[in-house]
Amino acid sequence: MTATDPIVRLEDVDLVYRVYSNRRPSLKASLIQTLRGGVAEYRDLHALRGVNLTVETGQRVAVIGGNGAGKTTLLRLVADIFPPTRGRVEVRGFVVPLFRVGLGFQPELTGVENVIQAGALLGIPAARMRERVDAVFEFAEIPDFRDTPLKYYSRGMASRLAFATVTEVEPEVLLLDEVFGGGDITFREKAVQRMRGLIERTPIVVMVSHSMDVVREVMDRVVWLDHGRVRMDGPPEEVVAAYEAESERSLAGDGVVPG
Amino acid sequence: MAVVRQLAALWRRRQLIRTFLVQDLRLKYRRSSLGFLWSLLNPLLMLTVMATAFSVVFGRGTGPGSFSLHLFACLLPWQALAGSIESGSRSLVQGEALLLQYPLPKVLLVFRRVLFAFVEYLFATLALSIVAWFLGFRASWALLWLPVAVLLLFMFALGLATVAAVAMVFFRDIVHLVGVGMRAWFYMTPVLIPFDRIPPEAEVYAKLNPAYHFVRIFDDVINWARPPETATLLTAAALAVASLSLGLYVADRNEHRVVFRL
Numbered sequence: 001m002t003a004t005d006p007i008v009r010l011e012d013v014d015l016v017y018r019v020y021s022n023r024r025p026s027l028k029a030s031l032i033q034t035l036r037g038g039v040a041e042y043r044d045l046h047a048l049r050g051v052n053l054t055v056e057t058g059q060r061v062a063v064i065g066g067n068g069a070g071k072t073t074l075l076r077l078v079a080d081i082f083p084p085t086r087g088r089v090e091v092r093g094f095v096v097p098l099f100r101v102g103l104g105f106q107p108e109l110t111g112v113e114n115v116i117q118a119g120a121l122l123g124i125p126a127a128r129m130r131e132r133v134d135a136v137f138e139f140a141e142i143p144d145f146r147d148t149p150l151k152y153y154s155r156g157m158a159s160r161l162a163f164a165t166v167t168e169v170e171p172e173v174l175l176l177d178e179v180f181g182g183g184d185i186t187f188r189e190k191a192v193q194r195m196r197g198l199i200e201r202t203p204i205v206v207m208v209s210h211s212m213d214v215v216r217e218v219m220d221r222v223v224w225l226d227h228g229r230v231r232m233d234g235p236p237e238e239v240v241a242a243y244e245a246e247s248e249r250s251l252a253g254d255g256v257v258p259g
Numbered sequence: 260m261a262v263v264r265q266l267a268a269l270w271r272r273r274q275l276i277r278t279f280l281v282q283d284l285r286l287k288y289r290r291s292s293l294g295f296l297w298s299l300l301n302p303l304l305m306l307t308v309m310a311t312a313f314s315v316v317f318g319r320g321t322g323p324g325s326f327s328l329h330l331f332a333c334l335l336p337w338q339a340l341a342g343s344i345e346s347g348s349r350s351l352v353q354g355e356a357l358l359l360q361y362p363l364p365k366v367l368l369v370f371r372r373v374l375f376a377f378v379e380y381l382f383a384t385l386a387l388s389i390v391a392w393f394l395g396f397r398a399s400w401a402l403l404w405l406p407v408a409v410l411l412l413f414m415f416a417l418g419l420a421t422v423a424a425v426a427m428v429f430f431r432d433i434v435h436l437v438g439v440g441m442r443a444w445f446y447m448t449p450v451l452i453p454f455d456r457i458p459p460e461a462e463v464y465a466k467l468n469p470a471y472h473f474v475r476i477f478d479d480v481i482n483w484a485r486p487p488e489t490a491t492l493l494t495a496a497a498l499a500v501a502s503l504s505l506g507l508y509v510a511d512r513n514e515h516r517v518v519f520r521l
Contacts (some may be wrong), residue, residue: 025430025431026432027433030430076359076518081361104357108286120278120279121275121360121361123274125274
């Protein structure tokens with residue numbers, strides 16, 4: 001381990017943000033509220049509490065936990081999209097975030113343009129990205145759709161393209177949200193293989209996952225988040241077993257899934 | 260400090276800005292079969308309609324100081340300003356997907372829209388100058404002031420658009436206010452009225468409108484083929500710097516808050 005190796009380090013990180021009751025805030029509503037002498041309804045959401053986590057080169061970490069446990073927030077924190085409220089976040093290396101269907105693709109742009117744009121968003125010059133376009137489309141198995149606007153792609157094709165792009169840019173820190181699927185069945189097998197290759201090759205992988213099979217097979221460390229705290233951190237077998245045991249207990253009991 | 264930080268952030272992502280610009284241009288000119296021509300037809304038609312309609316009031320003349328040239332000089336910069344603010348103010352709300360996927364400087368998304376509006380302005384001006392030639396427009400040394408005028412207007416527009424964009428994240432209904440506000444502002448700005456037709460007693464009030472000074476420079480340089488007055492230039496420069504500083508300051512203060520309210 002040297003001083004330039006990719007690393008993700010969170011020290012005593014808290015993340016609090018305000019959630020307002022009105023999802024689409026408006027000036028009108030605020031004015032009416034002020035005139036009535038009221039204040040905006042909100043609550044402070046403590047998304048992460050005192051999280052300590054160090055991921056070193058060579059580690060593939062799965063983040064598990066129930067809804068609202070802070071999994072996505074944690075990924076966004078590492079991706080430098082959310083700032084920590086307290087504590088310190090240190091991330092070294094070329095970070096590639098792959099959330100949802102991915103990479104901020106625009107429906108009006110063609111496949112090639114979207115790949116170039118994704119590269120630019122990640123900080124890769126267009127000229128260098130253009131050299132890789134062939135490989136991307138070949139892998140995604142949609143060479144005929146290079147110049148077709150993305151809005152005509154199926155969901156599967158779009159996520160294949162996103163996935164192929166990410167595999168082509170060689171991230172050092174890969175942040176994956178499992179909601180980002182592999183696409184259709186035929187591709188999924190190939191994607192899983194390629195994904196495994198990518199995960200093996202990528203120095204650091206942090207992945208939010210709901211599929212315990214994937215976690216057990218592919219990852220070598222699991223962090224269980226519970227209401228924003230790290231409940232457990234260790235080898236997949238142990239953590240997954242504990243997590244599943246608790247899930248069953250709550251299902252059998254008051255029906256509350258652990259946070 | 261905040262201003263320098265935001266400018267540095269934009270400079271660091273200049274590659275991305277270029278990619279955005281290229282793709283925005285491609286998209287725009289792909290959407291219709293007339294493509295590029297269509298985008299020039301719009302200002303041309305607008306100009307023709309207005310010049311014809313208002314020539315009844317302001318005379319049909321051509322050449323320096325004429326109403327038709329005044330319109331050519333002032334309408335396009337106004338559209339660049341209005342377009343910047345209307346499209347720039349929506350950029351953060353509409354950029355949700357990008358902002359929740361990548362760590363981007365927020366002001367970059369506003370900058371992208373404003374830059375695009377001004378590139379469109381340059382294209383339209385170049386193309387319409389051929390039409391304007393028939394109206395008596397001639398190249399002059401005064402045109403050397405044009406880049407200065409464009410730069411000042413750009414700074415002014417970027418500042419206001421950034422403030423509006425951040426405000427819109429917190430209050431979504433500002434989108435309606437911006438639309439109505441821009442229309443009202445248009446009629447308060449001497450675009451449809453030549454500067455020398457403003458009643459003397461109203462001059463004081465007309466000058467309270469910040470846009471007055473910017474449009475005036477364009478009118479001097481393009482319509483009258485003369486250098487702008489120093490007072491006008493200094494006022495516009497001060498307004499441009501103030502607007503941009505305010506915009507970047509607001510962006511900097513809210514850099515970490517915007518993402519939580521998208």
